[in-house]
Amino acid sequence: MRLSPQRRGVTAVALLASLGMVLSGCSGGGGGGTNDLTAPGAEVLEGLDEAVRVEFWHSMDATNGQVLNGLIEDFNAQNEGRIEVTGSFQGDYDEALASHRAAIQQGETAEISQIYDLGTQFMIDSGQTVPAQSFVDADGYDTGAIEPALLNYFTVEEELRSFPFNNSTPLMYINRDAFEEAGLDPDSPPTDLAGIREAAEALTVRDDDGTVVQYGFGAAVYGWFVEQFMARAGAPYCDSANGRSGRATEVLFDDPKVVELVEWWGDMIDDELAVQIGRNTDDGQAAFTSGRAAMTLESTGALGGFIEQSDFEVGAGYFPLVAADDPGGSIIGGASLWINGEGHTDEEVRASWEFVQYLLTPEAQSVWHAGTGYLAVNTEGYDGPEASARAEEFPQFAVAANQLADSEIDENTAGCMMGxxxxxxxxxxEGWETALTSDTPADEAMANAAEGVRTPITEYNESVAE
Structure with missing residues (x-):
């Protein structure tokens, strides 16, 4: 399932308002939400009379859901009579977060909740979960094999808050056949905006009437990409060190780097080197697979579909830089696993942690990566038989792992933590699209868009104030 949570109407402020409460216990630095829920030890699962039941709410369906169900069945078989996990599909990411919100109101949360990255601050502020760091500390759990960029994102105030699971990063995809026909090297795709424009000039094809039949570039106007370009430029998306040293009070996506990006994008469209897609990511994907755009930007989660749906050989490269001298970096997307503590027994909490540990093993991650295309959270999973076979068949999948390995690890690549x-x-x-479709200059459009977020930020921060 292609999840585009930013398209839907659930907002963090509305979530809090509908809870009918002001969340307390939130520290001023780094986003707060600290509570006294702690991880029970393994001894609570000794001498059980029956298996501990764990309900796992998630947003994986279709192929991803089938792979996840297989992992659940394997875990249950290994823990027969001790732990029994039941997976429960809750709809897309926003629907799953709404279900979790309603469950908090009713005092009936699942033992484990899969929540997308945009819900991280809300989950911290809700105070319902046992912080992931508590399990790590209690067991001396070694996170050394977990992808550092993922740990970086879900760590707030030097504490790991949830466990990464289904995560991805964006790449630049190219039509290798078109590259070869244009005399370009498909093994060396462009790495910055100037390089993309130069390649697009060679890749753009017109018919006898001068009508463009193949654009050099085309991608959706997708908010996640703004975060990516800023991270790769070493620029924070919001203040207070991306919300990591204190509550964010403003967004900074009117940064000169973003303005430069938006102006470049508009020039590419005006010069008929890029097809104007709009904000629909499905349209961006279709432009690439149909051959209408020879280069595009998309998540690693799109790679499998691109390979299956395209009549040409698909190549992949690192997500581009705005300028060649930018430091580089990458922000992840996807979701993580939260173990609910409030209203649950020590046995249920511990059993949930046992299952999460299983999902993070190299063996499970090899199956997960190979079956879904998501990153292997445990990097040792790439060496597993399933992942190795997939990499041999589709070497493009190694690009995402290499990009993360080469990424700067700091507050800019940690991503903005904001409610x-x-x-x-x-x-x-909206600011980006306004600049592309009207006479509003890019700097003004992005400044207006950033200013429009100020009130929601203030209202959210006030709702969780001590």
Whole structure:
């Protein structure tokens, strides 16, 4: 399933308002939400009379859901009579977060909740979960094999808050056949905006009437990409060190780097080197697979579909830099696993942790990566038989792992931690699209969009104030 959570209407402010409460216990630095829920030890599962039942709410369906169900069945078989996990599909990411919100109101949360990245601050502020760091510390769990960029994102105030699971990063995809026909090297795709423009000039094809039949470039106006370009430029998306040293009070996507990006994008469209897609990511994917655009930007999650749906050989390269001298970096997307503590027994909490540990093993991650295309959270999973076979068949999948391995690890690549990230992404898209479709200059459009997020940020921060 192709999830585009930023398209939907659930906002962090609305979530809090509908809870009918002001969340307390939130520290001023780094986003707060600290509570006294702690991880029970393994001894609570000794001498059980019956298996501990764990309900796992998630947003994986279709192929991803089938792979996840297989992992659940394998775990249950290994823990027969001790732990029994039941997976429960809750709809897309926003629907799953709404279900979790309603469950908090009713005092009936699942033992484990899969929540997308935009919900991270809300989950911390809700105070319902046992912080992931508590399990790590209690067991001396070694996170050394977990992808550092993922740990970086889900760590707030030097504590790991949730466990990464289904995560991805964006790449640049190219039509290798078109590259060869244009005399370009498909093994060396462009790495920055100037390089993309130069390649697009060679890749753009017109018919006898001068009508463009193949554009050099085309991608959706997607808010996630703004975060990516800023991270790769070493620029924070929001203040307070991307919300990591204190509550974010403003977004910074009117940064000169973003303005440069938006102006470049508009020039590419005006010069008929890029097809104008709009904000629909499905349209961006279709432009690439149909051959209408020879280069595009998309998540690693799109690679499998690109390979299956395209009549040409698909290549992959690192997500581009705005300028060649930018430091580089990458922000992840996807979701993580939260173990609910409030209202659950020590046995249920511990059993949930046992299952999460299983999902993070190299063996499970090899199956997960090979079956879904998501990153292997445990990097040792790439060496597993399933992942190795997939890499041999589709070497493009190694690009994402290499990009993360080469990424700068700092607060800029950690991503902005803010309670209204969903609204911020939509606002960034709206400003970007305004600059492309009107006479509003890029700097003005992005500044107006950033200013429009100020009130939601303030309202959210006030709602969780001590």
């Amino acid at each position: 209204v990230m969903s609204e911020a992404r939509v606002a960034a898209e």
